[in-house]
Amino acid sequence: MNYLKLKEYGLTDCLKQESTLYNNMYLARVTEQHCSLYKVMSEKNEIIAQVSGKLIHNAQNSESFPAVGDWVMIDRNHNQGGNGIINHILSRKSILARKEPGSTNRKQVIATNIDLVFLCMSLNANFNLRRMERYLSLVWDSGAMPVIILTKSDLCKDLENKIAEVKSVAIGVDIVAFSALDNDGYCYLKDYFKNEKTGAFIGSSGVGKSTLINTLLGKSLLATKNIRESDDKGRHTTTHRQLLLLPNGGIVIDTPGMRELQLYNSNLPKAFEDIESLSGQCKFNDCTHTNEPQCKVKEAIANGTLSKERLANYQKLQRETLYAHLNSRQLEQEKINNMFGSKKEIKQFKKHLKIKSKNNHNHT
Template sequence: MKKAEFNRGKIKKIILSDLGWDEYFESSFAPYKNNYIAGRVACRQRTHYEVYIKGGYVRAGISGALKKAGKSPAVGDFAVILYQSETENYTIVNILPRKTEFSRGVSKNEGQNQIIAANVDIVFIVTSAGKDLNPRRLERYLSLVYSSGAKPVIIINKSDLSKSPDELLEKISSVCTDVSILTISALNKTGIKQLDSYLKPGITIALIGSSGVGKSTLINTLLKDYVQETCDVREYDEKGHHKTTVRQMFLLSGGGVVIDNPGLREVGIGTSGEGLSETFSDIKEFSQYCRFSDCRHKNEPGCAVIKAVSDGNISKERLETYLQLKSELRFEQEKSEIGLSRMEKKKWKSINATSRDIENIKKRMREL
C-alpha cells in the first residue's frame, strides 16, 4: 500500500488567528507562553504529526508523558510544542482544551469514540445526487454533528446528474429541520459561490460523507489547486474507493481552514446522544404530549408520537431510525460503563497489590 503523505498545497505565511486561534486558546496557552510554541495539528502520520505554527509548519513527535497519559492529538487540536534548538526537534507536550470534539462510535473500540476532528465550527455533510442521497444516513450524520457542538450544513454534490434539483431538496427536507441545504457540482464548479459565506478567516470546516460523493473534488475546487487525488465511482452501485486515506487540514486562500476526512464506512453515534434531540426535534416536540413521561414510543397507550405517525406528521421510517439510534446509544453507554468499571477494578487491584508490597517490605525491615 502506498504510504499516505501530507499535502500542504500552496503554503503561505501562517497566521494562527486565521487558523482559529482566539482569546480562548490564548488564555489556555498562557502558562506555556514563555517556553513553548503554539501550533495546530494538521495531519497525523505514523511516526510524527504535521503541525502549523506561526510562520509555517513543522514535523513534531509526541512526548512520552503525553503518551503515558493516554492523550493523542487529533487533527484540528491546538498543541503546546517544545522546540529543542540543539537537536532542532519539535515535540508536542500537551493539548489545549477543545472547543468542540467531532467524533463517532467505532465497534472495535470498547466504549470509546473515535475523534474525527477537534475545534470544528462547521461540518459540511457531503452527499450526492443518486443512491447516496439517503435521508436515514443524513439523520445519523446530523446526530454526530449536533453532538459535537458544530453547525451542520448539507451539501448535495453532483447536482448536474439530476434533472430536477428541487426534487433533491424535497427528498431530504423533512429530515433536515433548520439546516441549510446547498446543491452544487464541484466538478463543474456550479453553485460553489453559495459556500463563500462559510469560508471565513478563523473558521474551521470539516467535510464528512461516504466515499465517492466528491469530497476530494470539492477540496480541489475550494483551493483552486489539485491537492487531493480523485477517482471515479463504480457504475453499478455508485460507490467510490477510499482514495483519501489520511485526515488532514488545508488552508484556504481567504483565511480559514478545511479538514478532509476519509469516507466513513460506519456511522455509529458513539456514547454521546446530545445530538438526537436536535436532529429529531419534531419527535421531541410531539413526545411532550405522550401520556407517560418515560414513553418509549413503541406500543404504549396514549403515545402522541405514534399518533403523529398515524396522522402523517412524522414518517414511519423516521421514527424507526430514531428508535434504532436510541437503542444504539443505550448499548454504547452500557458498554462504556462496563469498560469504566473494569478500569476502576484494575486500578484498585493495582493499588491493593502495591499496598501489600509496601507492607511486606516494612515487615522484612522490622525482621532485620
C-alpha cells in the first residue's frame, strides 16, 4: 500500500515500519475525539471508532488512551459493519498535556505527534506575560516547538513595545503578529506548515484561534464569535479537539479555549533559561534568591535586567509542577515544609506557640 492519503496527514517511514508489526490491521490517524468515540482517517475513509476492550483493560492512566493526533491500528478501513475498533496506539513523538482541571492530579492529553504549538494571545485585555510563561513551560516539555502568535494586532497602538515585552520572556521563540482584518502575518504563518508539519493552536477563549485556522483553510469552516465588549473576554466556539488538513499542505489541530492551564509536567529550565543561567552563578548551589549573599538573581532584579514578577512566577510554577505529582498526604506535608521548613523547625515552632500561650495565660 502506498498510503498517499495518509502521507498528507503526516505519515512517516518510521510509522509505516512500526505498523507492519500488526497483522490484519489498518493504519489511521485520530482526527477528533468525542468522549469515548473517535473519528479516525484511514487510507480510504474517515470512520467512527472506539477503543478495544483489551486496550481499556491494559490502560494504566488517561495517557494510555488515544488522543487527537495519534497514529493507531484499527480493524477496518471502511464504514461498514459498525464502529471501527482501535487496537493499538503507535509511538508518539510528542505529547502536549496539562493537569486535568479540578482538584485531581491526573494528566490530560491535549494532542500528540505535533511538530509546532502556536501559542495564541490577543493584544487586548488578554495580554498577560505570566500566562505566556506558563504556556511556554508546558510546550517546551511536550517535545514540540513553540511559536507565539499575537492576534488582533490592528487593535494595538504600541505593537513594537508589546513584541519587546514578549521577547523578554520567550527567549529564542518566533513571534508573529496577526490581524484578521487584512491577514497581516498570514504569509509567515503558512510557511510553518511545509512538509506536512502538524501544528496545534492553544490559547484562551476569544483570542482568534478559529479565525487563524479559517484563514489557513481558505474558508470559514470553524465557527467564530466576537469577544464581549464589556470585558474583552472571549466566548467558547470550539467545543472539541479537531485535526484538519490544510489545502496547501500541513495539518492543524484546533483546541477549545482554556479557562485554566494547570501544569502536570513542565520544562522550566528551558522556559526560564535566563533565571537558570543566573542561578548557576550564585555563590550557593541551593540559593533561594532571598537573603543569600552574592546572589546573581537578586543582582539582576536590582539592575533591572530581570523582573521580580518573572522570578515569582518561576518559583510558583516550580511548586505547582511538584504538587501535581503528590498525593493528598504528601501535598499537605510539602506545604507545611514550605511554610516552616524541617520537622525540627516545626517542633520548635509548636514549642514557641505553647510557651507563648502559657505566658499569655499567666498574664491574665
